[in-house]
Amino acid sequence: MSIAIVTGASSGMGWEAVVQTADRFGGNGIEEIWVIARRLERLKELRRKVPVPLRLFALDLTEDSSLDVLRLELARRAPRVKILVNAAGYGRLGKVGESELSQETGMVRLNCEALYGVTHVVLPFMADHGRILLFASAAGFLPQPGFAAYAATKAFVVSFGRALNEELRDRDIIVTSVCPGPVNTEFFETEGMAGELPFYKKLAMADPKKVVKKALRDSMMGKPVSVYGWTMKGFWILCKIIPHGLLLKGMGRLKDNR
Numbered sequence: 575m576s577i578a579i580v581t582g583a584s585s586g587m588g589w590e591a592v593v594q595t596a597d598r599f600g601g602n603g604i605e606e607i608w609v610i611a612r613r614l615e616r617l618k619e620l621r622r623k624v625p626v627p628l629r630l631f632a633l634d635l636t637e638d639s640s641l642d643v644l645r646l647e648l649a650r651r652a653p654r655v656k657i658l659v660n661a662a663g664y665g666r667l668g669k670v671g672e673s674e675l676s677q678e679t680g681m682v683r684l685n686c687e688a689l690y691g692v693t694h695v696v697l698p699f700m701a702d703h704g705r706i707l708l709f710a711s712a713a714g715f716l717p718q719p720g721f722a723a724y725a726a727t728k729a730f731v732v733s734f735g736r737a738l739n740e741e742l743r744d745r746d747i748i749v750t751s752v753c754p755g756p757v758n759t760e761f762f763e764t765e766g767m768a769g770e771l772p773f774y775k776k777l778a779m780a781d782p783k784k785v786v787k788k789a790l791r792d793s794m795m796g797k798p799v800s801v802y803g804w805t806m807k808g809f810w811i812l813c814k815i816i817p818h819g820l821l822l823k824g825m826g827r828l829k830d831n832r
């Protein structure tokens with residue numbers, strides 16, 4: 575049986591990845607989609623919206639036992655995983671030490687450790703020529719004071735994704751790190767993200783449907799990094815050519831003059 579697996583499927587870009595994967599590949603290579611998130615009701619709602627059978631996993635990926643559930647199910651059914659989308663993740667605004675330690679380390683645990691763990695567990699079942707999409711962020715291009723831990727987790731994802739892409743070259747499995755700027759999802763409604771967004775983030779706010787469409791297209795085209803929109807592409811290039819110290823100073827001034 576050929577399947578896709580999507581984490582973070584209960585909202586935002588994970589939800590959209592399920593919808594678009596079903597539209598694009600349902601009846602054309604993908605027989606079932608395994609969807610993972612904590613909110614079971616949302617996953618049930620998603621099941622009613624897509625034409626491909628969904629297998630629901632109501633799991634908190636920060637718990638070790640969750641990976642065991644996935645590992646066992648993979649071993650039992652031995653599917654060929656054609657697409658893996660790691661979209662589960664969250665952010666916490668504020669300076670280091672301003673939130674509860676458990677919230678800050680929980681973010682590192684979900685954005686890095688769980689993403690790594692899911693990828694590790696699924697890898698033996700990945701089909702040759704398969705696709706792995708890792709949701710990173712443009713925040714991974716440059717350290718972000720006030721969003722330091724989140725940006726660091728996303729830098730981890732970009733680095734991990736690019737290295738894994740090279741490691742899997744002989745199996746023709748493409749790993750794409752998806753690096754959007756701000757996207758209009760529940761991400762900004764979660765605890766720890768409340769507050770006024772900087773104007774430049776509001777300006778660059780993207781539609782999750784478009785971001786996911788581009789990410790899937792870039793993945794199929796074999797791109798290791800997917801960046802949505804000209805603003806973020808410009809930011810990516812700036813981060814490659816301008817010393818990060820200078821950029822951090824400039825961004826600090828922008829914030830001060832707001």
Ligand SMILES: NC(=O)c1ccc[n+]([C@@H]2O[C@H](COP(=O)([O-])OP(=O)(O)OC[C@H]3O[C@@H](n4cnc5c(N)ncnc54)[C@H](OP(=O)(O)O)[C@@H]3O)[C@@H](O)[C@H]2O)c1
Binds near residue numbers: 581611684754764
């Ligand atoms: N929105 C943006 O501006 C933006 C920009 C760049 C990158 N990203 C990244 O893109 C990815 C998707 O974000 P989004 O914007 O779609 O956010 P979202 O709408 O808040 O979705 C986050 C998903 O992660 C799941 N999740 C959270 N904690 C979990 C846990 N402990 N165990 C399992 N699943 C968990 C949530 O499901 P449950 O709550 O049901 O568990 C939800 O399905 C994230 O990695 C995010 O960092 C977002």
